[in-house]
Amino acid sequence: MQKILILGHGYVGSYLYGELNKNKKSDVSIVRREFLDYTNSAELIKWFKREKFDYVINAFGFTGRPNVDEGELKPELCYELNTFAPLKLSAICQCFNINYIHISSGCIYTNYEKEYNEYDEPNFGFFNEESSTYSKSKHAFELGCDYGLTIRVRMPFCDKLHGRSYLTKIKKYDNLINLTNSKTYIPQLLDFIKQYVSEKLEAKKKDIVNFVQPKALATDKVIELMKEYKLENSNWSWVQFDELNCIANRSNCILSTDKLKNKYEFDAMDEELAIRAALNNILMDE
Numbered sequence: 001m002q003k004i005l006i007l008g009h010g011y012v013g014s015y016l017y018g019e020l021n022k023n024k025k026s027d028v029s030i031v032r033r034e035f036l037d038y039t040n041s042a043e044l045i046k047w048f049k050r051e052k053f054d055y056v057i058n059a060f061g062f063t064g065r066p067n068v069d070e071g072e073l074k075p076e077l078c079y080e081l082n083t084f085a086p087l088k089l090s091a092i093c094q095c096f097n098i099n100y101i102h103i104s105s106g107c108i109y110t111n112y113e114k115e116y117n118e119y120d121e122p123n124f125g126f127f128n129e130e131s132s133t134y135s136k137s138k139h140a141f142e143l144g145c146d147y148g149l150t151i152r153v154r155m156p157f158c159d160k161l162h163g164r165s166y167l168t169k170i171k172k173y174d175n176l177i178n179l180t181n182s183k184t185y186i187p188q189l190l191d192f193i194k195q196y197v198s199e200k201l202e203a204k205k206k207d208i209v210n211f212v213q214p215k216a217l218a219t220d221k222v223i224e225l226m227k228e229y230k231l232e233n234s235n236w237s238w239v240q241f242d243e244l245n246c247i248a249n250r251s252n253c254i255l256s257t258d259k260l261k262n263k264y265e266f267d268a269m270d271e272e273l274a275i276r277a278a279l280n281n282i283l284m285d286e
Contacts, residue, residue: 004197005053006030007038007089008060011164012103012156012186016059019190026197033060039085041092048096055197056093057101058086063164064134068107069247071133082137083144090147099203100148101193106182106210107132107154107251108139117256118152118208124251132248142208149203151193152210153184154255157274159281167231167278170222174235175244178219182212182255185274192266209264210255213271222275229279 002025006017009032017030037043038060062081064070071078086102093100108122110131124131125139142150157166166183170176189211196203226232241250260266269277 002026002054002197002200003052004028004055004057005051006057006059007036008033008058010059010061010063011162012153012189013057013059015158015186016057016190016193019194020197023194023198038089039080041088044089044092048092048098053096053098055099055101055203056089057103057193058089059103061086061103062134062137067246068132068134068250071137072247075133078133079137079140082134083140086141087144090145094147094204097204101196101203102141102145102148102150104141104150104152105135105138105154106152106212106253106255107135108142108152109253109255110249110251111253112180115254115256116210118210118259124249124253130249132250134248135251146206147204148206149196150206150208151189152208152212152255153189154212155181155183156186156189157183157278158186159278160285161282167222167226167275167282170219171226171231171233174233174237175239176219176223176236177241177244178238179252180216180218180254181252182210182216183271183274184212185269185271185278187277188213188268188274192260192264195266196264209259210257211260211268212255212257213268213274214257215270215272216254217271217275221272225272225275225279229276229283231279231282 020028062078108125109116110124155166161168
């Protein structure tokens with residue numbers, strides 16, 4: 001029986017625990033920071049000496065409430081949770097020869113010059129003065145980490161009106177910006193991680209994979225779908241980014257899924273199909 005530890009009980013972590021826990025061949029546990037301070041190396045080492053884990057999945061991090069602007073107000077905490085603590089965790093997993101999976105972000109690129117793959121140098125990361133503290137902290141982790149699998153997600157959405165879901169945010173916002181961005185359908189992310197673990201793939205050598213849906217949609221196309229499924233906001237209006245008075249700049253880009261398909265043999269649903277599946281499940285749940 002495989003022992004799997006999930007650190008972080010947030011949006012992705014809680015969904016992942018529920019899904020992995022369905023497999024009776026795995027012993028899955030999830031730990032909140034209040035119970036185990038995973039920024040404390042001594043506590044982690046003590047824990048890993050006592051418990052022999054096959055996989056550690058890092059689903060904790062600083063995302064900011066209500067948005068990434070919070071990173072500009074709390075830069076130390078942003079770097080602690082997105083860079084320094086995960087780097088210490090990956091190093092400790094390496095010492096104990098534990099497979100390490102890190103849930104991260106693809107918000108380290110911007111503009112539409114190309115579909116960015118895992119080998120492209122981030123242009124909205126640590127070395128870009130115009131990027132957000134959040135994006136800098138995510139890129140800084142990648143620069144320092146040389147162990148485990150990093151999974152980049154963007155604008156995640158799911159089958160419920162969860163407060164952290166992209167679809168929930170779009171429904172709630174009155175002011176919308178019409179830009180095209182890659183997005184991640186959480187149920188498919190869970191399927192990928194389940195497949196990875198069930199096949200007992202090693203997550204020890206450094207690797208990075210973009211996990212987003214192919215054929216990214218612009219916001220206006222998403223709005224059309226939401227209206228079709230009667231999930232809309234009568235106050236919606238289109239604005240420019242500058243009108244929102246945000247503190248931090250935002251990443252807007254499309255990520256390549258070639259590596260996901262070719263190396264990991266995972267055929268992700270096109271974004272329109274994924275959004276339709278989510279909207280249909282949301283309506284059924286209501």
